[in-house]
Amino acid sequence: MTAAGVALVTGAAGQDGAWLCRQLLDAGWQVWAAVHTSVPPVPWRWRELSIAGHPQLQVAPLCIEDAEACHDVVARSGASRIFHLAAISSVAQATADPVRAVQVNGMGTVHLLDAVRRVGGDAAVVVASSAEVHPGALTDERTPAVAAHPYALSKLIAEEAVRCYRNRFGLRASIAILFNHESELRGDSFVTRKIAAAAARAGAGSGETLSLGNLDATRDFGYAPDYMAALRALADLPAPEDLVIATGEVTAIRQFTTMAYAAAGIELRWEGQGAGERAIDTAGAVRIRVDPSFLRASDAPLQRGDATRARQRLGLRHSRDVFGIAQVMVAAEQRRLGLASLAVDTGTC
16 A cells, blocks of 8 residues: 555554554554653554554654654654644643643643754644633633643643744644543543443442542543544644534433443442432442542533534544443453453543
């Protein structure tokens, strides 16, 4: 297959990076996969997507906090498409170490953009940002940016860096304002992965009780591969844009948990309120309880995105609804446990 071009993906070992690498390779691109120097030689997500050892995949160890290393990989790759996904992606981790979050997410983006400026050329750059930066009952591209917690602060710095380098130096840099996006490759520190894994174990006979935080937290859940396809389309636009990538549909953590356990063959019944709320299965076993220590004051109660412009400009489509996402996540956990699937449908990195 003749290469469509050269693309550079930072954070290539993460959920989004792995899916994006897979899609680019399938489309005939030569992919420079930039991964943190601490990442194993063959990341587990690459094994799951069968891209490890692909002849068009060039592995590039990179610490995004090193400005010269960023310049080196941008210069050597000669990429015409650059997707910046490397980040501390956990709100909790950023809250525990705000300075490092700013260094990685904020200054790391500055390092990458300045490398593109120094190298020159006309590479299209897409920087992944977050709905956490634009809180509101319905977020679109006009919703103001707010640093309500350290993670949002770090991503706000990244967004402002894009706008600065675009306006001052003419970089073809776009911002993707990503709402929650889940998949079989979600990291185990995220609540959706914890829920899917616990549901799979419960379906296999585990009697465990899963502890969760705010069950009323309501999020706009999309499917990660769909969002990575949107990033590719964003890079293909003739001029840079900042676009919200979302579904417009919202689901409470309580609902997602019910869906995940249903995918594992377990029906839940909820009772109680607040810290005393719990979920019980049909046999009377307590499957879910609330742990007050998991509650965060900075958590937005509702996040919902208006992706009207992304649908118009990028042809954004959603291949799975939230129940379909829960199904494939539980099925993946069942495979990891060595079980037959019961689903209907077949850091810093």
